[in-house]
Amino acid sequence: MVPFMRGIIRILTLSVALALLVGGGWLALSITRTIQLQREVARLEVEIEKQIELRLLMAQRLGQTRRLARIHIQSQFLTNDPQKKPLTPSDISKLDPHSISTSLNFIELNEQGREIGKRAYTIPGSTLFVDAWTVRFPQDDVVGGDLLRGRSLVLLRRIYSDSMNPKDGFPIDTPGGIPDGYAAGDEQKFEQAIWKHFWSLATKPDAAAREHVRVAQGEAVYKPVCTGQTYELQVENAGGITLTPIQDGAVAIAPLQN
Secondary structure: HHHHHHHHHHHHHHHHHHHHHHHHHHHHHHHHHHHHHHHHHHEEEEEEEEHHHHHHHHHHHHHHHEEHHHHHEEEEEEEEOOOOOOOHHHHHHOHHHEEEEEEEEEEEOOOOEEEEEEEEEEEEOEEEEEEEEEOOOHHHHHHHHOOOOOOEEEEEEEEOOOOHHHHEEEEOOOOOOOOOOOOOHHHHHHHEEEEEHHHHHHHHHHHHHHOOOEEEEEEEEEEOOOOOOOEEEEOOOOOEEEEEEOOOEEEEEEEOOO
């Protein structure tokens, strides 16, 4: 019996040892796998955060706008009134809009929002039009913050009204020239070349493709206006120009410092 019991005990001992060995191996494998999964989850979380940040950056760059000018409506009066007596909004509502003239200040702004040029205009009518040439680049260039093509380009052309022929509008900038406040840096040289060949870029797909131009076109924004109103002319990085009403004093304009 003794040898038999010893054999049973030996078998049980080996079985327990084997079970412990298998269990230990499985536990070690499980722990290793858990650690690997935790690391993979952490890596994916970091990657997701990066993707979210990238998408936010893309949305920010694509949707970012910059101010081009501030327009303030000084006064409105009957065109045939030699004294130019100011009209009230209630007066204007009763009159033929084409019998009215509108006096305004057009204030151009630089990248920092400082005044770089101020012009006074008087236009017939009460609906203001602002005409410009615009050039838009592929979204990849905008999102990537390309030095030359990372935002839409705008060359302001003229101001007119619905009572005027557009070709008789008042000029703002000279096409092909350097607009007020511009220096002759690489970006400005690039823009000059764009404006010089603007209509070729606007009408010839191969020319536009060579310069990575997505859209080149003339466009105008317009709105009926009345005395005391102030508007901002803006451009979107990946879009065109907008004319947005603002409250007086909502955004201060810093004068250009010498």
